Amino acid sequence: MPLRHLTPRDQHLFWQYGRGADVPVHEPLVHRAIERHAIAHPHAVAAEHHGATLTYGELDRYAGALAARLVREGVRPGDHVGLFARRSIPMLVGLFAVLKAGAAYVPQDIGRTPPAELAHVIRTARTRVILTQKEHVPRVPLPGGHRLIALDDPAPYDPGPGPLLPPHPDDGCCVLFVPGTAGRRAHGVTLTHRNIANLLLTEPGGLGIRPGDRVAQLLGIASGPAAWEILGCLTHGATLAIRGKDTDATARTATVLIATPALLSGIDPADCPHLRTVAVTGEPCPRPLADRWSRRTAFFHCRGPAEATLVTTMGRHTPVAGRPVAGRALPNNTVYVLGADRRALPVGETGEVWAGGDSVSAGYLGDDALNAERYAPDPFLGAGHAMFRTGDLGRWTPDGDLEHLGRPADRLGPPDKRPLLRLAGERTAATVTVTR
Incomplete structure (x- = not known):
């Protein structure tokens, strides 16, 4: 019994606070959820960008033809396809096509990522096919034997044969590259369809998005929150408002906004009369910013890294709540506060935050040593489950909200050797990985 050292009360609170509700996810394949909206409402607008629009029917048709081409190029379920593009409608078609082909998309902002880093992504993710836009073709460091397809060339949209093999x-659904530690290069993290569907198709991770909503796509496509913006919108049949250079103009038309606190601080809530829901992630949110927005919208303070499918906990903030807290575990997920010996700590004691359940990603690509360092069998759920060591310090409040207290600096060594320092207010990383 891994909890027998706790009092009966703390054993009860360990599960009450740290385990999300058991909620069925009716569609575990992300692209199938999007296809349902294309069938039911083909004329609904899926995306807008620079005055151009794309309906769900068009998105499904163009992506289906491109997916067939990817299959002809040898792409199969379990493969990775590079999506080296900028925010645009062709980028959206390419993303959906990769999922339809059964592969995982590997997003990189071709306008911002240096060629050497793109080459590292290609090697690590073993992408044999890369999608980009014609103007950016010269920027792709294409190895021999690899195939480059221009998303805005009409050729990829030729009709293709038969049903595609489902994943x-x-x-994998997508592969996100997160910053490395201790001088190491960025690590590729595979998020599965099950991981992402669990976030998007349950609440509060679904953010109440519904047909008729407008979700702002503000963030760089290589970031984890961008996957939440894009896929969260499309799986619920809403319209993705893809921003150009003017962030404020896009935010003004949105009903749902996902942002980092830094980005949100540059937007005036008074200029966004249609906003109903705002979620901030990626770093701790200052209370004045949270208070200002929560007076006008449903405001969610979210924490979690890419390795734990972007969000492990969400808490709704109100101006009378005090300091924004991280809330509780999302459905089908667990969050533990453990001591240095990986034993559960009583409520109120500071320890390291571990994530488990359906948020646990498929792990780092090609780095068994790092996987062994960050992932471990989950002794609390058992039955083959894994848990991920976030490196964040935290504690449960008496009300059952997770309070983040920063993290030790990477220079202190690997997680197993780090002291549990109380670093209140220190910025925490937004990337968590848990393998199965």
């Missing part, structure tokens, strides 16, 4: 829910 398994535990196959």
Whole structure:
């Protein structure tokens, strides 16, 4: 019994606070959820950018033809396809096409990522096919034997044959590259369809998005929150408002906004009369910013890294709540506060935050040593489950909200050797990985 050292009360609170509700996810394949809206409402607008629009029917048709081409190029479930593009409608078609082909998309902002880093992504993710826009073709460091397809060339949209081979829910949906530690290069993290569907198709991770909503796509496509923006919008049949250079203009038309606190601080809530829901992630949110926005919208303070499918906890903030807290575990997920010996700590004691359940990603690509360092069998859920060591320090409040207290600096060594320092207010990383 891994909890027998706790009092009966703390054993009860360990599960009450740290385990999300058991909620069925009716569609574990992300692209199938999007296809349902294309079938039911083909004329609804899926995306807008620079005055151009794309309906769900068009998105499904163009992506289906491109997916067939990817299959002809040898792409199969379990493969990775590079999506080296800028925010645009062709980028959206390419993303959906990769999912339809059964592969995982590997997003990189081709306008911002240096060629050497793109080459590292290609090697690490083993992408044999890369999608980009024609103007950016010269920037792609294409190795021999690889195939480059221009998204805005009419050729990829030629009709293709027959039904495509579907992926398994535990196959990859996207591969995100997160910053390395201790001088190491960026690490590729595979998020599965099951991981992402669990976030998007349950609440509060679904953010109440519904047909008729407008979700602002403000963030760089290589970031984890961008996957939440894009896929969260499309799986619920809403319209993705893809920004150009003017962030404020896009935010003004949105009903749902996902942002980092830094980005949100540059937007005036008075200029966004249609906003109903705002979620901030990626770093701690200052209370004045949270108070200002929560007076006008449903405001969610979210914490979690890419390795734990972007968000492990969400808490709704109100101006009378005090300091924004991280809330509780999302459905089908667990969050533990453990001591240095990986034993559960009583409520109120500071320890390291571990994530488990359906948020646990498929791990780092090609780095067994790092996987062994950050992932471990989950002794609390058992039955083959894994948990991920976020490196964040935290504690449960008496009300059952997770309070983040920063993290030790990477220079202190690997997680197993780090002291549990109380670093209140220190910025925490927004990337968590848990493998199965």
